[in-house]
Amino acid sequence: MNGTTGETSPTPSADVVDAGHLAPAGGVPSVEGAADTTVAGPGSVAQWTERYTHAVMDTFGPPQKVLVRGEGAYVWDADGTRYLDLLAGIAVNALGHAHPTLTAAVSAQLGTLGHVSNFFGTPTQIALAERLLNLAQAPEGSRVFFTNSGTEANEAAFKMARRNRDGVAGPGTRTRVLALEGGFHGRTMGALALTSKAAYREPFEPLPGGVEFVPFGDLTALEEAFSADAVAARGEVAALVVEPVQGEAGVRPLPPGYLVAARELTAASGALLVLDEVQTGVGRTGTWFAFQQQEIGGGITPDVVTLAKGLGGGFPVGAVVAFGERAATLLGRGQHGTTFGGNPVAAAAALATLGVIERDGLLANVRAVGEQLREGIATCGSPVVAGARGRGLLIAVQLAAPVAADVARLALDQGFIVNAVQPDAVRLAPPLILTRDQASDVVAFFAGLPADLVGSPTAPHGSADPAPTVPATRPKG
Structure with a gap:
């Protein structure tokens, strides 16, 4: 299965998840006398989500997934499914995940x-x-x-x-x-x-x-x-x-x-x-x-x-x-x-x-890959997509109907993490290390959105604020 479409990883199993590391209940420290830094408990997304709802304040709602590790532009959930992270912790993980220079520093x-x-x-x-x-x-x-x-x-x-x-x-x-x-x-x-x-x-x-x-x-x-x-x-x-x-x-x-x-x-x-x-x-x-x-x-x-x-x-x-x-x-x-x-x-x-x-010349990468994403998505031919806007790797995909929540769910099902930032707009803010090949996979996802999505939205109705139409010039007279 393609790496951006829900590929599973042979890494940590459901009851030993690499979060430095998550281990089954009763895990013991590997060094005699050292503090036990393991996180004990069951390992599936469903089990961790159940624990989340009883331990974490309900300010964000239930988590979409429980993520346990990342590498580059990818993250894995507790079930071992891989996702291309196009949100980067909401524009936070500039270098992606587990970057060796950052972790070493x-x-x-x-x-x-x-x-x-x-x-x-x-x-x-x-x-x-x-x-x-x-x-x-x-x-x-x-x-x-x-x-x-x-x-x-x-x-x-x-x-x-x-x-x-x-x-x-x-x-x-x-x-x-x-x-x-x-x-x-x-x-x-x-x-x-x-x-x-x-x-x-x-x-x-x-x-x-x-x-x-x-x-x-x-x-x-x-x-x-x-x-x-x-x-x-x-x-x-x-x-x-x-x-x-x-x-x-x-x-x-x-x-x-x-x-x-x-x-x-x-x-x-x-x-x-x-x-x-x-x-x-x-x-x-x-x-x-x-x-x-x-x-x-x-x-x-x-x-x-x-x-x-x-x-x-x-x-x-x-x-x-x-x-x-x-x-x-x-x-x-x-x-x-x-x-x-x-x-x-x-x-x-x-x-x-x-x-x-x-x-690593990432400013140039941001400009080049960002342009590829915006142009590719805007011209992908999907009736669901009305356009794309933004600068660099901060991009909104404008949708033809208020179906952003549906698009975000479909993206997650197919191995992409995006954000329904407005009812009819999806935000992309991937790591600055995103490659052209990965960007091509993103364009292909939007091109393949089912056409009937705009005919039967389940997301709340409304519209994103449009791109500005007021010219930024001083009025004459």
């Missing part, structure tokens, strides 16, 4: 120095900060703050916006933070306040105030938010927070020219331009950062960029890159902190990930 660092508080510095932390500033081409005076996740990075950026409070009209007059409709910035309270989706927000209101949402890609609305009338009525703007490509809304790149205009508006008013590159950063779109692409960023320099996901190649690490002295000094001593952020192991994982991306 983490192991070596953990064997030397695993954690210190931020009362102390470490060589890996310092080197990673310098590396990120270099890759971002940040000016003199720029600095980095390390976190453990994307939502924490956006929390820190939100606090930086709160510190940017003294406006043209005097102290404390910058009271508004702007974000875009359709944006997703995280689940903690501050990051959630920047996230527009009502279903995420409403159960936890009241959220931190002062946030206004502007229609996606609409420059007229953005200019109105910065206008003298808006400032007189609602106060000055402290920050504008945007994703260069909205991921959760269905992989929607900002229209060309939007960020250039946003930079002009924020610079003129003293507001911060904050780019959430948690999903798009670290090579995901074919450049180190999405804003570095001319079509998206137009050559701008932002004030703040937030990162996470792919930065550690699977190890939890996030970062806030502050561009220039002004942004870098908004948070002073004692005004923000973290216990684990920038710990030596996380920093070593990030340095290894960045090093492999550069060494």
Whole structure:
């Protein structure tokens, strides 16, 4: 059977699953006197899922599968079935699974120095900060703050916006933070306040105030938010927070020219331009950062960029890159902190990930394979597929009907992991190491979708947000 269509693996059996390692109940350590690190219990997907439902909070629903190991772009479940991982932990596993350089770097660092508080510095932390500033081409005076996740990075950026409070009209007059409709910035309270989706927000209101949402890609609305009338009525703007490509809304790149205009508006008013590159950063779109692409960023320099996901190649690490002295000094001593952020192991994982991306030419691979996927899927001839969009290896497959959940289930049955990101859109965010041959298998899957799928959808009805139709140019007159 083809490797991307449910091939079974001769590796660990149902009751001994390689998760370092999972073993039957009563497993004993292999070294006398060593701690028993085995995970005891039955090994089938069904059995592990049953245990999951009784032990893990029901915030995600039951797992689609219980995965036990990975190698390259593939993962295996507890029943031994292999899948081509086209989600990569939601754009996290940049180097795929079990990459030898990454695992060696983490192991070596953990064997030397695993954690210190931020009362102390470490060589890996310092080197990673310098590396990120270099890759971002940040000016003199720029600095980095390390976190453990994307939502924490956006929390820190939100606090930086709160510190940017003294406006043209005097102290404390910058009271508004702007974000875009359709944006997703995280689940903690501050990051959630920047996230527009009502279903995420409403159960936890009241959220931190002062946030206004502007229609996606609409420059007229953005200019109105910065206008003298808006400032007189609602106060000055402290920050504008945007994703260069909205991921959760269905992989929607900002229209060309939007960020250039946003930079002009924020610079003129003293507001911060904050780019959430948690999903798009670290090579995901074919450049180190999405804003570095001319079509998206137009050559701008932002004030703040937030990162996470792919930065550690699977190890939890996030970062806030502050561009220039002004942004870098908004948070002073004692005004923000973290216990684990920038710990030596996380920093070593990030340095290894960045090093492999550069060494193996993965940015070029992302551009080439991403183009192959988008063009191949868009022209595959399936009546279920209406098109494809995105940048690099962050892609949405637009469907002709709200059948994304059905497509995701069919994909899993045939050995592909994808994400039904919107009712009529499927997201692909595979490892940056995805090959052309693997991409061809993905195209073949979409080409082979049954035509009657669009006639009898079982997924909830609705539609994904369409690609922007509002031109990112200033209105005339």
